Amino acid sequence: MPVCVFSEGAGPGAQVPAHLTRIPIALITTSTDCSNKTVKGKVVKKCPLVSLASDNVILKTVIQEEDSPPNSSSQSPSINVILFGALAKDFNQTVNQGDVVVASGFTVGKSPTVHKDKLHPCNLLLSGDDACIYVTLLPPPLLDPRSPPAAKRSSALSAEVSRATKAPKYTYVRLGDLKPGTVVNVYGVVVFFKQPFKSRGTDFCSSLKITDQSNQKIGCTIFCQLEDHPKIFQIGDIIRFHRVKTQSFNNSITLVTSFGFSVLVFDGAEGGSMEPRTSSRSFHIDQEDRQTVEELRSWAAKQALVPPVPTIPLSAVSPKAYFDLTCQLLAKAPIDTTCTLLRVWDGTRCPHTLLNVIVERNVTEGPTSFSQERESLIANILVYDNHTEFARQLKPGDFLRIYNLRAIPGSSKVPGLTSSQSEEVDHLAFHLHGGTAYGRGIRVLPENSPAVQELKRVMEAFPEDDKDELNDSEMLDIWSTPPEFLEAGAVECSTERSCGHDTQLVTLSEVKRSDPGRVHHVRVQLRSYEPRRLHQALKLYCSKCTSMQDVPDDELVAGLFSEAFKDSGPCSPPPWAVSGRVNAPGDSPGSPKRTLSVHMSTQLMSEDKSKELIFLMGSTLEETRRLAAGYRNIVPVMSSAGHLALLDLLAPFLFRGRKTYYGCKRCSEAAVREPSCAEGVEMIDEKIIAQALGVQLLQFVLLMNLQLQDATDTLDVFLWRDAEAFFGVLAEDVAANQEAQNIIHQTMDSLCPAEGSTGGHPWMDLCLTAYRAEDDEEQNQTYYQICHSTVTKPFSAQSNANPA
DSSP: OOEEEOOTTSOHHHHSOTTOEEOOGGGOOTTOOOTTEEEEEEEEEEOOOEEOTTSOEEEEEEEEOSSOOTTOOSSSOEEEEEEEHHHHHHHHHHOOTTOEEEEESOEEEEOTTHHHHOOOSEEEEEOSTTOEEEEEOOOOOOOOTTSHHHHHHHHHHHHHHHHHHSOOOOOOOOGGGOOTTOEEEEEEEEEEEOOOEEOSSSSEEEEEEEEOTTOOOEEEEEEEOGGGSOOOOSTTOEEEEEEEEEEEETTEEEEEEEEEEEEEEEOOSTTOOOOOBOSOSOOOOOHHHHHHHHHHHHHHHHTTOSOSSSSOOGGGOOTTOEEEEEEEEEEEEEEETTEEEEEEEOSSOOSSOBOOOOOOGGGOBSOSOOOHHHHTTOEEEEEETHHHHHHHHOOTTOEEEEEEEEEEOSOBOOTTOTTTOOOBSSOBEEEEOSSOGGGOEEEEEOTTSHHHHHHHHHHTTSOOOOGGGOOHHHHHHHHOOOGGGTTOOOOOOEEEEOOOOOOOBOOHHHHHHSOTTOEEEEEEEEEEEEOSSGGGGEEEEOTTTOOEEEOOOHHHHHHHHHHHHHHOOOOOOOTTEEEEEEEOTTOOTTSOOOEEEEEEEHHHHHTTOTTTOEEEESOOHHHHHHHTTTOSOEEEEEEETTEEEEOOTTSOSEEETTEEEOBOTTTOOOOOOOOOOOTTOOSOOHHHHHHHHTOOBOEEEEOEEEEEEOSSOEEEEEEOTTHHHHHTSOHHHHTTOHHHHHHHHHHHHHHSOSSSOGGGSOEEEEEEEEEEEEOTTSOEEEEEEEESEEEESSOOGGGGSOOO
16 A cells, blocks of 8 residues: 555544554564554654665654553654555655654564664564555644744744645756756756666666756766656657756766656647656646746747657658657567567558568467558567567557667568578668667657657558458468468477386375485476576586576676776787777767777688687677677687786677677686687687687576476476476577577476466476485585476377376
8 A cells, every 4th residue: 555645633543544453662572463553653764765686665764652652651662664665665755754654554573773773672564565654744733822932933833834735845946057066956858868778786777968048958867766767758858857966077067866856757849738757656736837847848949959750650761761760569579589579550651661570470479460451551670689678568559659760771681580581682671779879769658648649540540450351371471370370279298208217106295205316207297487587597507616607697798898898908919810900880870980809810811711700809799799690709808908808707708690608707717819720620619719718618508496296295396407308409599599498488388387277287207316415504405306308299188187
C-alpha cells in the first residue's frame, strides 16, 4: 500500500482502519505479534533515499512517541523505521520531519545500531503490499496570543504548518544567471538530449542541453533510476528541474542531480497539453508555472528551436538519411545476442523496396503473418547492441519513437542469418546502431500523446487484417515457415541414458540414502531449475586452476575498452610487426573520420595472410565487433610504457567473427608476441594465439541447478560436465549463436512448462553420479550431477506415463 495522507486536524489515529490496534513503542520486542498492530510517532529524523545494488531502494527514519499510552513505562521512546521499495519512495516524497505517522503491516528485527544511537533495541521493517504509512500534520497548539513570546512561537508554528500543507513557493533562476556551487530550480527548452543508458552503478545516466530567453545553453547530467529520468520525446520540449546543483566545468556551468531532485517535462508545441510527463506521484503546477511554460513555448517557436517536422514518416524517407520515426510495433524477434528485429508501421508506405528479413516463426513475439496490404506498409528495423536490451522489454502494440534511425541503401545482409538469408541488392534497410550519439535510442510513447493520436488517425484509414486472406504460400514467403508447422504444438522432448552402467532404477529417496561415489539410474520429472534467465547459465571455466566465473557483461567490457582507449599513448611496435591504420567503422555523417592503429605479423603478410590476424589498438568494443567481420582474428591491444600490451583479461583477448575468447587472469602470463604456425598448419586458431600470447584459454561451459522429483522425494542436482551432450549444443555456440540459445530455451520449456502442475511434466530417464566436495563453509557435502544423459526428440507418449 502507498503512503496515505489525511486532511489536517483529524489526526492519523482517527482515520486508521478500525481493526488495527496501536501498540506502544516501549512494548515492542522481536517476539511481538505484529498482525493488525500499529505504531504511532512523530518523525524526528528522516535520512536520504538510498539505492541498493538489486535495483531496490531503502530509507531510514526515526519516529518518537509523544503521547505514550498509560501502560507505557518509558517517556517519549524512539525507534528506527526502515522502509523498502515503492513505500520508501512514497515516504521520501510525501512525509516531512515533524509529521506524525502511523505504521502498520511491519515486522520487527534487531537494531544493529542500538549501542551507537541509544534508541530502541529493535527496528520496524516495512516492505511489500501489506505495509502502509498513514500521515498527517499535528494541529498547532493553542497559545496565549497576549504573550509576546507565545505570539512569536504561534507565528512560527503557523508558518511551519502553512509550508507543509500548502504548495511550496519555488523560485526559478534564469539560465544566464546561474552561479556554480548552488542548488537551484530552473525551466528550459530542450535543444539536445540522449536516451538514458546504464551507468557502472545501479543508476542510469542521461544528458541533455537546455536554453531559455537568456540564450545560454546549459548542459545537464542526470543520474537516477530509469523511471525517474525526464521523459523527453523531442527537441523543443519544455523541462522543469527542481533541486539541481550547478557546477563549473571547462569554464561553463553545468547542472547535475542532487538530493531531492525532481523533473517535469511538457510538450513544447504552442497550445499543447499542460499535462506534465513524470514518474512522481506528487507535484504541483500553478498558474505561474503554466504562464512560464507558455512563454517558453512562444519564445522557442520564434527562435525556430522546435523542429517543424519532429519525425519523418516512412513515405518520406530518403536513402542514406538519419531520421526520427514515430510508429507502432507489430512484432519482434531476436536475430542474435546483439541484434533484434522490430516490425513496425506508421500507416504510410515507403516508396523504396525494403529489406525482407526472414526469421523463424517460433521465436517471434506478436503476429507472424499479415494481410498482403498490411505487409506492404511494414518496415523491418534492426536494432543493435545496447538497444537490444531495451527492445526485449517492448510489447507488440507499443507506440514508439525511434531516434537517429538510419536508412541504408544497397546490399544488406542480416547478421546471424547467413545460412537462410540471401543477400538483397538495391533494397533499403533500417538500422538503429549501438550507442547513444545524436540522441540515438527508443522511447515508448503514451497513448494520450499528440504524436500517437495523429498516428492513430492515419492508421484508422486501413482496416484490420482479415486473417483468412493469407494462404500458406504467402506465409512461407514472409516468414519462411513450412505450412505443416503452422498447427504444430510446442516442441516436446524426453531424455535417455547413454551410459553402459548395468544398474537398476532407484527412487530419489534411495539415492539420498546411498553412499557417495556411486552411479544411479532414476526416472524423474523436472520440478524447477535455476537460473531462469538462461544466459546466466553460461560460465567461463579454467581447466588449469578449475576456477569458474561469470561471463563479463557488455557494460564492463565496454568500460575496459574505453579505459584502454583513453590511456593509449605513443607506442613502438615490436620488430616482427608492420603497422598501419584502418578507418573506424560506424562513423555518422558530419562527424570527423577516426582511424585506428593496427599491427600485423610480417611473416603472415609474406604468406599472403594479412587478414589472418591483426592487433588492434584504440578501438571501442562496438568497433572491434564490427571489424571482426572482415578479419579472421582480432587481438585488441593498448599502449603500456611505450609497448604493446593486452587489455585487462576481464575483456576478451581474441575476437573471431561473432565468437569471443577469454583468458584466466590467475593462470596467464600475458604478453604480445608473434604467433608461429607449425609446418603444415594452414589456419591459425584460438589455441595457437592463446599459446603465443601466454594466455590460459578459458572454456565456455553451461552450469545449471535442476530440482528433480519423483513419488518419493525431491533432489537438487547439477548439470555441468555433460551439459553440452545433454542439450546437443556446444557452450561456445550458445555464447554467439541465437539458434543454439533457442535449443536450450525450447528444451527447458518442454521439460518444465510454465503452465500446469509439476505432476504433468514429462518423465526423464537420467544417470546420476554422487560425489563429496567442500561447500562455501569448508564442510564436506554430498552433491549430485547428471551424466551420460541426452535430450531426445520427438517426445514419445510412453514417456508421459507415471512410473508409479
